[in-house]
Amino acid sequence: MRALRLLGVLELADRLGTSERFVRRLVSERRAPFHKVGKFVRFDPEDIEVWLADHRVEPTA
Template sequence: MNRLLKVEEVAERLGTTVRFPRRLIEERRITFVKVGRHVRIPEHVVEAYVAAHTVEPVNVRRSAYRRAA
């Protein structure tokens, strides 16, 4: 079974304040588990969220000849 993280732990992993993961939960943009009155987020969900929102760099080739302005 995957580890369930507290909201504070998710914020620490994402490098944000607690407000950001709470907003993700409120807007239903991330999967979460209610354990009584506590909210937990599975570890694999956080990893998937980061992977889904990762932007790869674009390699731009510069030509040997530059345009004159």
């Protein structure tokens, strides 16, 4: 069993190169996978990698 290291909102924003506000909007619109741990929002890095791959836009031409 792997050790689960979940990311917080600020950590995910830093990893994505976005603002905390943008990450919180993704959560409120349920556009990104997340876990609720009590009142906290946490992200599994593996889920985020899959989510990013699924939303990749390939170039045309």
